[in-house]
Amino acid sequence: MLNNIPVTLDQVFNPRSVAIVGVSANKPRSFAASVVKALKAAGFPAVYPVNPNHTEMFGLPCYSSISAIPGSVNHVIVNIPAEKTLDLLDDCARKGVTSVHLFTAGFRESGEREGIELEQVILQRAQAAGFRIIGPNCTGLYVPRARFIPISRIPGSPGPVAFLSQSGGHAYDLPFHAGPRGITFSKVISYGNALDINECELLEYFADDDESEIVAIYIEGVREGLRFRRALEKAAGEKPVVICKGGTSDAGLRATLSHTASLTSSVKVFDALCRQANAIRVDDIQEMIDVLVAIRFAVPYPKGRGVAVVGQGGGPSVQASDQMERMGLYFPPLAPDVHRKLEEFLPTAGAIFSNPLDATNILLPDIMYQTMKVIGGSPDIHMMLYHMGFHPATHWGRGWYGNDAFLKPATEALQKAHRETRKPVLLALGLPSDLAGAEERLQVQESFMKAGLPVFHSLEKAALAMARVETWHRRFKPQDQDINS
Amino acid sequence: MLNNIPVTLDQVFNPRSVAIVGVSANKPRSFAASVVKALKAAGFPAVYPVNPNHTEMFGLPCYSSISAIPGSVNHVIVNIPAEKTLDLLDDCARKGVTSVHLFTAGFRESGEREGIELEQVILQRAQAAGFRIIGPNCTGLYVPRARFIPISRIPGSPGPVAFLSQSGGHAYDLPFHAGPRGITFSKVISYGNALDINECELLEYFADDDESEIVAIYIEGVREGLRFRRALEKAAGEKPVVICKGGTSDAGLRATLSHTASLTSSVKVFDALCRQANAIRVDDIQEMIDVLVAIRFAVPYPKGRGVAVVGQGGGPSVQASDQMERMGLYFPPLAPDVHRKLEEFLPTAGAIFSNPLDATNILLPDIMYQTMKVIGGSPDIHMMLYHMGFHPATHWGRGWYGNDAFLKPATEALQKAHRETRKPVLLALGLPSDLAGAEERLQVQESFMKAGLPVFHSLEKAALAMARVETWHRRFKPQDQDINS
Numbered sequence: 001m002l003n004n005i006p007v008t009l010d011q012v013f014n015p016r017s018v019a020i021v022g023v024s025a026n027k028p029r030s031f032a033a034s035v036v037k038a039l040k041a042a043g044f045p046a047v048y049p050v051n052p053n054h055t056e057m058f059g060l061p062c063y064s065s066i067s068a069i070p071g072s073v074n075h076v077i078v079n080i081p082a083e084k085t086l087d088l089l090d091d092c093a094r095k096g097v098t099s100v101h102l103f104t105a106g107f108r109e110s111g112e113r114e115g116i117e118l119e120q121v122i123l124q125r126a127q128a129a130g131f132r133i134i135g136p137n138c139t140g141l142y143v144p145r146a147r148f149i150p151i152s153r154i155p156g157s158p159g160p161v162a163f164l165s166q167s168g169g170h171a172y173d174l175p176f177h178a179g180p181r182g183i184t185f186s187k188v189i190s191y192g193n194a195l196d197i198n199e200c201e202l203l204e205y206f207a208d209d210d211e212s213e214i215v216a217i218y219i220e221g222v223r224e225g226l227r228f229r230r231a232l233e234k235a236a237g238e239k240p241v242v243i244c245k246g247g248t249s250d251a252g253l254r255a256t257l258s259h260t261a262s263l264t265s266s267v268k269v270f271d272a273l274c275r276q277a278n279a280i281r282v283d284d285i286q287e288m289i290d291v292l293v294a295i296r297f298a299v300p301y302p303k304g305r306g307v308a309v310v311g312q313g314g315g316p317s318v319q320a321s322d323q324m325e326r327m328g329l330y331f332p333p334l335a336p337d338v339h340r341k342l343e344e345f346l347p348t349a350g351a352i353f354s355n356p357l358d359a360t361n362i363l364l365p366d367i368m369y370q371t372m373k374v375i376g377g378s379p380d381i382h383m384m385l386y387h388m389g390f391h392p393a394t395h396w397g398r399g400w401y402g403n404d405a406f407l408k409p410a411t412e413a414l415q416k417a418h419r420e421t422r423k424p425v426l427l428a429l430g431l432p433s434d435l436a437g438a439e440e441r442l443q444v445q446e447s448f449m450k451a452g453l454p455v456f457h458s459l460e461k462a463a464l465a466m467a468r469v470e471t472w473h474r475r476f477k478p479q480d481q482d483i484n485s
Numbered sequence: 486m487l488n489n490i491p492v493t494l495d496q497v498f499n500p501r502s503v504a505i506v507g508v509s510a511n512k513p514r515s516f517a518a519s520v521v522k523a524l525k526a527a528g529f530p531a532v533y534p535v536n537p538n539h540t541e542m543f544g545l546p547c548y549s550s551i552s553a554i555p556g557s558v559n560h561v562i563v564n565i566p567a568e569k570t571l572d573l574l575d576d577c578a579r580k581g582v583t584s585v586h587l588f589t590a591g592f593r594e595s596g597e598r599e600g601i602e603l604e605q606v607i608l609q610r611a612q613a614a615g616f617r618i619i620g621p622n623c624t625g626l627y628v629p630r631a632r633f634i635p636i637s638r639i640p641g642s643p644g645p646v647a648f649l650s651q652s653g654g655h656a657y658d659l660p661f662h663a664g665p666r667g668i669t670f671s672k673v674i675s676y677g678n679a680l681d682i683n684e685c686e687l688l689e690y691f692a693d694d695d696e697s698e699i700v701a702i703y704i705e706g707v708r709e710g711l712r713f714r715r716a717l718e719k720a721a722g723e724k725p726v727v728i729c730k731g732g733t734s735d736a737g738l739r740a741t742l743s744h745t746a747s748l749t750s751s752v753k754v755f756d757a758l759c760r761q762a763n764a765i766r767v768d769d770i771q772e773m774i775d776v777l778v779a780i781r782f783a784v785p786y787p788k789g790r791g792v793a794v795v796g797q798g799g800g801p802s803v804q805a806s807d808q809m810e811r812m813g814l815y816f817p818p819l820a821p822d823v824h825r826k827l828e829e830f831l832p833t834a835g836a837i838f839s840n841p842l843d844a845t846n847i848l849l850p851d852i853m854y855q856t857m858k859v860i861g862g863s864p865d866i867h868m869m870l871y872h873m874g875f876h877p878a879t880h881w882g883r884g885w886y887g888n889d890a891f892l893k894p895a896t897e898a899l900q901k902a903h904r905e906t907r908k909p910v911l912l913a914l915g916l917p918s919d920l921a922g923a924e925e926r927l928q929v930q931e932s933f934m935k936a937g938l939p940v941f942h943s944l945e946k947a948a949l950a951m952a953r954v955e956t957w958h959r960r961f962k963p964q965d966q967d968i969n970s
Contacts, residue, residue, distance in 0.1 A: 029885075153919065165800070166800075167800025167801075167803070168800070169800040169801055170800040170801075173800070173801075173874070176918060177918045179918070180918050180919065218800065220803060246800065246803035246804055246807060247803055247806075247807065248807045283807075283808075283811075284804050284807075284808060284945075285800075285804065286943075315650070315651075315652025315653070315654040315655040315658070315703065315731065315770075316652075316654055316655075316658075318652070318705060318731035318732055319731055319769050319770065321732075322731060322732065322733045322768075322769075323768075323769060326768075389658070400514075431916065431942075433661060433662045433664070433665050434638065434665065434927070435920075435923060435924055435927055438920060438923035438924075438927075439920055439923075442919070442920055442923075457916075458771075460769075
């Protein structure tokens, strides 16, 4: 806050230079060292390791203090013991930094009086000097558009999803696991103990942020109930908001107290809050990814919960029906005219000729297209799902799916069926049990994902995500636009 | 049935020679061709492809008919259209075969009168000639001890699990996916339409079969309710029985009718039957694998549902508690003396120092051992779970777990903790999102599996399986032995 102009979250989310304090060349596996290396590798413009015992670190000049850095410093990552933090903050104040991210734990969540009091002194100094605090006890920022990519193997390209996470682990896990399924991010922040920047301010910001079309939230506890409720209602009225609450069980509650010192409110109250705001509640981070995939790619959103399932294998088809009905979808029987049209190109022997549909030649791309097209023409079918396994139960055998001769035309076939029916075409790719299967599965996932098709890890997960998104979309009435038009 | 001595299931499960009818060298990807190749590769003693248009196939002599085969033939696999089956059966009768497996579909499950009537004629001819029928409409036998391994990439070594499956796909899927987790099989059979050999006879047989210590069942419908009930009660009174019923939803029910023409009874009746018999009911094949892993390796079985969870990451720990409590386990808080002992070697800063326990140095094998040992000493902790992710959320980084310097001592540490506490030590290995992670995960899984430790794909799945096994074991009172002594 130079000249009393408050630091905005837009400034926090757009650092151009960063200092990392508490990094050592002797601990190359530490959090701080991996951040220095990842930011450098990502091409972030100015990365300054700070350590009085080194002059060079991981190929970068190293400085003895914040003030010793020649250029300006926007953002500071702090990885030193809690009790040494105050001196460093004075140095940050002198340098005129925008934001300080306290990775370090040992504050309020320790339950010790010293930690609780220290947090308050830190907040006062930051407010007096006019910079913002992220944390303590979190992993901070990830902003691909600013090339602020603090860890390797998460998506380098920006995207439409904002993620605010009380947990540092989840703030990395979500982009890492969601990236291969086509989910990329505008701005990600883990805010830990929420000493200064908290869930309410972040949610208010993301509601208005044009770069963020979808907002994902992992939260353990809320401090300002009324403000949070208003922020959630505003955000969820503008764009899809997906929310996962940690600490819903007795043990989870105890764990959140030690994790981020959150006072979790009753699960029922939280549930009601989400329902009223039309935020999409999920149970865990894996389910959050499924819902993000559905929001992003299962368009135009289904106008109902009728699903047609197509694939190979009688047992898997029976199981598919059981699992997907449990999750809230239903399987309209095939209409007589659909049946008649399918008989023109599908053999009836050895097939389950209903919904789910199981036929041997369903793996031929042209048959895939024709089948989806015919079934998608039924008004009571709102979405189609194609399932594949990566195991020897199909006598087409290993390697069939990953083969270019199959994969390219199959991808195009499903894309075409999607385009022409204007109904979501979903993929469920079974999880493999060996390396060859894993490799093939990733090839198939990448091909479908790049074609804009939603890929799920099981029929059950696909069904649950689609049921949640159907409910959300039915109730979603944005003021000034229809995101599904 | 030569000289009116009936063919026993023991004979059916011990073929020494097999003929495969309806195999063509021009269709190397067909079911029949892959069976010929797999049986040859597995070293099954006598494999006879039958096709009048070839004299040699896949490196084996090929015969024009069953009678043209020089030696004796025990088992015949039939892959020709339903309407051509009768002539073949006459040839089988002349040859004096033991069993005929009808892979072919197009019988009763087609719903056509011809198919239904043809089945009855086939049954009469088989009974008159004295051989048994497997199927129609199924994948038949898999008996590793007899080297009868009809498909590649399923376990080659025999084991304690019998599996009777109405679905052919599941009969291959289960061994394929369960193998890498340490589950091997005594005898597997898929019996499809159950024209002759059915679920009741098989269950009666497996109840008494000494090679089968655990019985797994996938069933869509039961024909002889009372006989099945008695067989289930007998089997589940002797050994653990895990059962999955397909067709529990409306759509699943419709699918079973087309799949194996089963009349599925009400789900409630089936549930009650399983509960009374103390059979372990599971919802799908993936869950069946989890329960088999728990039965096989989570020994001695826990005397209660108190779990201690150890691993790295605050968010994942909170999520662990929520998920595992939902599945029916509970998390006793750490007792003061346990807390005190842990403080001797675990740093308190940055850690969630409760149950679940999250500490940075918990990845060091000696710390793993000491932690498990101390926690396992608590009388209210009945099992311990260690969780690992294969992603960059831990700053220990990729490659740490798969490294021999970690994996060997870590495996030994957990093995030792298991031995000394005499409480199950479970592993939950997170699913990776890229190939390097998949490879590392498989290395870790193999190392733990070979050490006899139960490995699960998620905390939630581990918890659900353990809850089911705890309930089963509490009620299990075998007559003449204690399998958990």
